[in-house]
Amino acid sequence: MSKHLPLRDAVLSWLEYAGSLSPKSHSIVMLMLQPHWEDVVMAVAAVAPRDEHPDLYAKVKGDWMLDHRTLLVESGLAEAAQLIAQGVSVPVSDVADSFVTFCTGQARVPERWLLLNATFPQRTRIALGRHTLQTFTADELRQTVPAPALNGLHPWSLDLDLIAGAPFLHVPDPSRTVTRRPTWFDITGPRAEAQHWQALLPLMLWDNELLRVDSVFTVQHGRRFDLHPPAVPTTIRVYPGSQGREEEVEVRDTGEFHVRPIHLSALTAFCTAITKKIDAITAGLTHTRRVPKLRARRLERAGRHVVAAYQRTYDDYGIWEVEADELYLDYVIALEALLISPDDGKDEGIASRIRSRAAALFLTPTERERTEALVRRAYDARSRYVHGDKIKEQSEHEKLEELRALRLLTLQIILRWLVLTPADTGDLAPLLDAAAQGTGREQHIDRPLHAFFATTSPRSRPADIVLT
Incomplete structure (x- = not known):
């Protein structure tokens, strides 16, 4: 970590100046003009050369250069500066650490994530061919977003508690272009749920209750997480409150497909057997x-x-x-x-x-x-x-x-x-x-x-x- 201290110190110095800007002056150009930004760029170049981290670079007039938009927007640095300018208490040390990890860690392969309207036990993880059915805690989900320390500090933050414990089918998709918008209708190919029928079918065969895909989006761990709150269907549940009053809470709509912990091992065995048969048959294409x-x-x-x-x-x-x-x-x-x-x-x-x-x-x-x-x-x-x-x-x-x-x-x-x-x-x-x-x-x-x-x-x- 000591070799990354110059980069961390440069980020902290830059945040001190960038956070003092007017909240309305946080354009990419203005952020690049702040003192110490060149120090940040030079420090990134020193620890993240293009042959090791090509995702941080872009071609400008025929030459490869560090992409300022990637460093500012995708890393969460611009967001941190804007929050500081708005008077929000930002854990700048955590932000600086996240930026160092963003620049020096290997970029993860983008994944397609399918949110299912179902309930599975905590820590569910079932292999379905190339896909994985998994439930995530809120903390695990927080680690997938850039600058996780910023999540929850602004009104447009992802409500990770809303989808904590939700079942996701996820699969590597190296060719996927990561966006900041949900991609329910994919104009580059067939509808997403049809593309992933091999992973959905074993689950559908397990239980008579209906199982649907609520939303499809792209995740690149530590870089992008393009699920937006409107893409999560919700419902209102009423719970007993204080002093005899009822309290209404917005929760994820889980549908009727529920797997109890007592059935998880049987479900895993069933999915393994059916996936093996599906894979054996689809191999016939060759x-x-x-x-x-x-x-x-x-x-x-x-x-x-x-x-x-x-x-x-x-x-x-x-x-x-x-x-x-x-x-x-x-x-x-x-x-x-x-x-x-x-x-x-x-x-x-x-x-x-x-x-x-x-x-x-x-x-x-x-x-x-x-x-x-x-x-x-x-x-x-x-x-x-x-x-x-x-x-x-x-x-x-x-x-x-x-x-x-x-x-x-x-x-x-x-x-x-x-x-x-x-x-x-x-x-x-x-x-x-x-x-x-x-x-x-x-x-x-x-x-x-x-x-x-x-x-x-x-x-x-x-x-x-x-x-x-």
Whole structure:
């Protein structure tokens, strides 16, 4: 740390002058003109050469030079000077230490963070392929922002207590341009939740309760944290207050997807198993054989459409009326993607085969009959919608009940498809066709499903799975 003392001392001297400016005079140019700024720049150059810290430099008229905007704005120095000018008590020693770390530490790879409307136990950390599901304390979140000592000193500070303990899916994204604004709609590619279906799907398969993505943003530890308070859905809760009065508190809206501490180890085991199966199937994209490639693409298609349907379902029985009919498209596309065989061709019997194969995934006659009936109604609704006809007359409650049942069925089919799909180049469809005819059911369907649910069951065990 002693070799960084000249930089630390230069920052402290500069803050003394910059903080004395009028609050209205804190432009980048004015801050650069203050005494000791050149000392700061020279000290940074001495401890952070461009070959080791290229993120601190920019090309100016063909020459590489330290980027003053990066040093002032991204580090939090300009913010510290402005707060001092406003009369706020700023811990300048902590700010100087943070600036030294900002300049001398290696820049972290930007990450995409997905805020989920759910509740998980404290210290949750589950690997989901390249993604990690994690809950953070307020202090851990504070360490991700530049100049953490400044957080909470101004009215536009991030309310880290609001998102403390919230579940985030995060994944490295080296190509991401870090911004200061939430990036819910990404014009450079598909919607963010669809891009991350592989990490979301295992969680959705774990529990029947709805799981949605509330916000998507970019974090570069110690540099940028682009989540803004309006990107966090909140609700008002009423708590008993002093002297018998009730107190209203704004808290994060956590939805209905709650994982209790007692279930965390089972969830971790389930997610590990499902992620392994998803990774094995998606690896087929690089395979030389036709079936693994098609299977990988179809799983991706099914995952994207199911996640999209979830994102448009705002609670268990809640769907915007103008979008309700469109959800049949998402669910039927997901079913077709998984249950069509490369050898089926394009004949008239596709709908019948999908119904039969979907039903074959279930172990009791009652569940098979229910599945066939529900898939038949979904196909009929999908066809009517696509052809511009009116979907069967239903009350709003009946439609929501039907879409909920279809959502749960689709997830069950995805789960069972993942469990049963051969690990080699074989296709599941012929096995399902044979099982529908009473051949090979015990070996290819019943026994593998019983084995999976006996050791790696989701939170809600299906009605047709009876373990002895």
